[in-house]
Amino acid sequence: MSARTANVRRDTRETQIAVELNLDGAGVCRFATGIPFLEHMMEQVSRHGLIDLFVEAKGDVHIDHHHSVEDIGIVFGQAFDKALGDKRGIVRYGHAYVPLDEALSRVVLDCSGRPGLEWFVEFPRARVADFDVDLFREFFQGFVNHAKVTLHVDSLRGRNAHHVAETIFKAFGRALRMAVAPDARMGDNTPSTKGVL
Numbered sequence: 001m002s003a004r005t006a007n008v009r010r011d012t013r014e015t016q017i018a019v020e021l022n023l024d025g026a027g028v029c030r031f032a033t034g035i036p037f038l039e040h041m042m043e044q045v046s047r048h049g050l051i052d053l054f055v056e057a058k059g060d061v062h063i064d065h066h067h068s069v070e071d072i073g074i075v076f077g078q079a080f081d082k083a084l085g086d087k088r089g090i091v092r093y094g095h096a097y098v099p100l101d102e103a104l105s106r107v108v109l110d111c112s113g114r115p116g117l118e119w120f121v122e123f124p125r126a127r128v129a130d131f132d133v134d135l136f137r138e139f140f141q142g143f144v145n146h147a148k149v150t151l152h153v154d155s156l157r158g159r160n161a162h163h164v165a166e167t168i169f170k171a172f173g174r175a176l177r178m179a180v181a182p183d184a185r186m187g188d189n190t191p192s193t194k195g196v197l
Contacts (some may be wrong), residue, residue, distance in 0.1 A: 004180070006082035011076045014067040015059035017075040023083050023180050027054025033057040033072065035065055037131035037137070041169040042072075048173030051085045069135040073142030080147040083181060087111055092191040094179030098171040104160030106166035110150040113197040117144045121126075121155040121168065128162050136165060140172075 004140040005024040008014075016044070029046035033055060046053040059068035084090070095108040105121075117140055123133045146152045153172070158164035183191065190197055 002057065002085075004083045004085065006079040008079040009083060009089050010071060010078070012071070012077040013056060015071040017059075017068075017077055018039075018054075018056045018070050018147075019072075019075045019079040020052075021076075021079045021083055022052035025050055025081075027051065029053045031055050034059075034061050034133065035068060037128055037165075038065070038069055038072070040137075041136075044166060044169040045173040045176070048170045049177040051173070051176065065092055065132065066138065069126070070138040070142045071121040073139035074146050077143040077146030077149075078148075080176075082185075084111065084120065086190070087113075087187050087197045088190050089182055089186050090191060091183045091186075092178055092197070093182050094175035094177065096174035096178070098167045098174065100163045100167045101160070103160060103163035103167045104156040105158075105171050106154045106156060107168065107171035108152045108171070109172075109175050109179055111148075111197060112150045113148045113180050114150055115144045115148050116150040117141050118152040121153060121164070123155075123161045123164055124159055125161045128165065133161055133165060136168070 007020045009018045027047040027050045029043050033039055057068050057072055092111050097106050117136050155164050
């Protein structure tokens with residue numbers, strides 16, 4: 001299997017985002033976004049997904065975090081799609097349940113070529129530090145639209161907003177890791193009856 005890496009940059013009047021990733025990495029990550037809580041969450045994806053992930057972002061955070069968070073999701077999705085290539089020989093589906101103390105989340109995804117987000121998450125409070133947790137939905141919507149992934153995210157329980165967010169991102173990392181893994185029995189075939197994803 002050839003190297004599954006990508007470098008993607010996106011520049012708009014609102015943000016300048018650069019993402020570098022390696023789907024067959026060791027969970028090494030580096031972030032410079034000016035949004036510490038999002039960086040903490042993306043570190044979970046890197047570590048638990050064994051994805052090397054480097055993100056640099058400059059944006060209009062003096063207004064709020066919305067544009068930067070959404071655009072980081074978009075560029076992450078573009079890089080993921082580019083690194084995954086034609087999807088031959090992958091497992092395709094991934095899922096994970098992850099607990100953290102009282103919180104429990106489930107993430108299920110399909111590298112289907114069809115973007116879709118089903119988001120069933122209610123946070124017990126609106127902010128963690130200065131971060132608006134509503135923006136996590138925007139992050140994942142940006143990701144699925146450009147990664148062309150179908151993603152179901154369910155927060156099953158949790159009283160602490162930090163714990164809820166962390167279980168979602170850890171489960172997302174684990175599900176990505178499962179979905180992109182080589183399937184020895186699939187060989188070089190595409191995991192679809194259509195023959196293309």
